Amino acid sequence: MQFLFAPIIGGLSDSVGRRPVLLVTLFILGLDYAMMAWAPTLFWLFLGRIMAGIMGASWAAANSCIADVASPEERGKYFGIMGGAGASGFVVGPAIGGLLGSVDVRLPFIIAAALAIGGAIAGHFLLKETLPTQRRRAFTLKRANPLGTLIQMSRLPVVMGFLTVIFFTQLAGQSQMSVWTYHTKLVFEWSELEIGLSVALFGVILVIVQGGLTGKVIARIGPERTAMLGFFISMPAYYLFAFASASWVMVLGVVIGGLGGLTFPALQQMMSERVDEDAQGELQGAIASTMSITSIFGPILMTGVFGAFADKEGVYFPGAPYLVAAALLLIGVLLAAWTIRKVSPIPNAEAVQP
Numbered sequence: 143m144q145f146l147f148a149p150i151i152g153g154l155s156d157s158v159g160r161r162p163v164l165l166v167t168l169f170i171l172g173l174d175y176a177m178m179a180w181a182p183t184l185f186w187l188f189l190g191r192i193m194a195g196i197m198g199a200s201w202a203a204a205n206s207c208i209a210d211v212a213s214p215e216e217r218g219k220y221f222g223i224m225g226g227a228g229a230s231g232f233v234v235g236p237a238i239g240g241l242l243g244s245v246d247v248r249l250p251f252i253i254a255a256a257l258a259i260g261g262a263i264a265g266h267f268l269l270k271e272t273l274p275t276q277r278r279r280a281f282t283l284k285r286a287n288p289l290g291t292l293i294q295m296s297r298l299p300v301v302m303g304f305l306t307v308i309f310f311t312q313l314a315g316q317s318q319m320s321v322w323t324y325h326t327k328l329v330f331e332w333s334e335l336e337i338g339l340s341v342a343l344f345g346v347i348l349v350i351v352q353g354g355l356t357g358k359v360i361a362r363i364g365p366e367r368t369a370m371l372g373f374f375i376s377m378p379a380y381y382l383f384a385f386a387s388a389s390w391v392m393v394l395g396v397v398i399g400g401l402g403g404l405t406f407p408a409l410q411q412m413m414s415e416r417v418d419e420d421a422q423g424e425l426q427g428a429i430a431s432t433m434s435i436t437s438i439f440g441p442i443l444m445t446g447v448f449g450a451f452a453d454k455e456g457v458y459f460p461g462a463p464y465l466v467a468a469a470l471l472l473i474g475v476l477l478a479a480w481t482i483r484k485v486s487p488i489p490n491a492e493a494v495q496p
Contacts, residue, residue, distance in 0.1 A: 148202045152423035160210065171197040175251050210419075286427075291427055318399075319437075
């Protein structure tokens with residue numbers, strides 16, 4: 143759903159403004175969580191997940207606010223802070239959900255509904271519109287769909303290059319999302335608590351790196367070098383995961399992998415600099431769609447590889463998905479290096495005041 147609707151949400155925010163799109167989607171998301179809390183059958187639960195996917199595409203509009211109010215050279219810093227905020231939720235959310243779920247299985251959805259609706263109400267009073275009327279464009283379905291958005295982005299070779307980089311790197315990341323629990327249980331006999339703590343550790347590192355370090359590193363060495371630095375720091379993580387013989391090696395891989403959080407905000411900055419001010423939502427929609435499509439095919443690929451090498455037939459190598467991920471990441475790094483060679487400075491970039 144996010145793959146299909148992120149370009150629509152992003153395009154709408156370019157047309158009517160960020161504020162109404164964010165507030166409406168957040169409010170509907172709250173109603174959706176309430177529906178999932180009430181759901182009497184699996185049909186209603188799946189319907190709720192569909193709606194959550196559609197409304198979750200508001201990520202595109204949220205990031206567009208940063209492009210509206212930050213100067214091009216500072217956007218990476220604030221994209222990083224936004225990523226750090228998301229990582230904070232990634233750490234705290236599962237812990238709260240697990241605690242509430244132990245009381246009642248529907249309680250996490252009730253609290254999620256209250257948080258989303260409360261966020262919409264708070265946004266009504268606190269969030270000002272960031273996109274001036276003179277910088278808006280007409281909404282058209284010809285552009286506000288995954289194919290139309292990609293066609294539009296293909297006119298900007300650097301942006302299209304980085305979208306391809308994001309595809310390969312996010313597809314590599316699906317190895318952790320898809321098989322981490324199975325792998326650590328099978329090889330190291332980790333408990334649910336240990337698995338949860340390892341995920342939380344990754345989130346904490348992302349908060350520190352994206353929320354605190356990214357802006358400083360970009361300001362010091364530029365977004366191009368920052369992106370490549372993040373890649374090269376994080377690349378060994380997948381090899382550690384693949385060949386780890388002890389739990390501490392996995393933990394070391396988590397730490398190293400988290401340091402790769404430098405890369406994504408730097409890529410966002412370089413793409414945002416090269417897109418017209420009335421198409422920032424469209425760009426963020428394209429990024430969200432690219433990431434979402436890896437969430438569609440990635441789990442199928444990674445669990446398939448894990449299943450083929452984690453049973454007693456043939457070669458036993460449960461770390462195989464991480465080698466596949468390492469190969470995908472290498473492709474992404476090579477594409478990033480090739481694309482960065484085409485990056486030229488943005489002349490006369492001026493800050494846009496909120």
